[in-house]
Amino acid sequence: MSEVLERAHSVAASVRDPELPMLTLADLGILRDVQVDEGGRVDVTITPTYSGCPAMATMRDDLVHALNTAGFADVSVRVALAPAWTTDWISPRGRAALAEAGISPPSPAHNRGGPVPLTLGPIRRDIACPRCGSADVELTSEFGSTACKALYRCHACLEPFDHMKEI
Structure with a gap:
């Protein structure tokens, strides 16, 4: 991992969850990926705890702000719904x-390998x-x-x- 990528990942991993501020997005398992291209653009991928999570916009804004403050001018945040987040x-x-x-x-979490009994x-x-x-x-x-x-x-x-x- 390059030094720039390590720094970007470290900054993104330190962002706190707005609903559970004792956790970082990395601790919660929401932070899925951080990439930096040759031009210095940072692409962050996050997965919501559930599809209607009202905190996603705040998480995105907090990630962009933290990375901008750390000197990364071009930041995008992508939401990935698959695989679905799990408390595991x-x-x-x-x-x-x-x-x-x-x-x-x-x-x-409960077994996800088959039908879910009602x-x-x-x-x-x-x-x-x-x-x-x-x-x-x-x-x-x-x-x-x-x-x-x-x-x-x-x-x-x-x-x-x-x-x-x-x-």
Whole structure:
């Protein structure tokens, strides 16, 4: 990797997610690729956590601003929808940062190898409270502070917490 490409990648990788500011786009697995051509144009590829993610425009603007500030005048950001983002792309550092911020990190994503069975019952997740570590938790709402999170309450410490849903 050339020095210019390394620098561009480092800058792009340091941009924080607007909804989960404890994570960089790289930690979240949204940053897919960074390329620099012979003329110095930087092309960044990002993948949204889901197709309707309202933060994509902010991520694009933040990437362009960070790279422009670092001296890269010509920057484009491309959105790639395939392969679809999965919570499995969150880095170990990202998972630790989520837990440290009081958000339960996702378990491994469900098997994507075949048909997805339709279930109408509550989703079973193997999670623990990010504050005290207890597994004695209950789902209070499938809809948390953002679309990618569910709200839980711990029976041991009685604290509510977000859980990042597995995708």
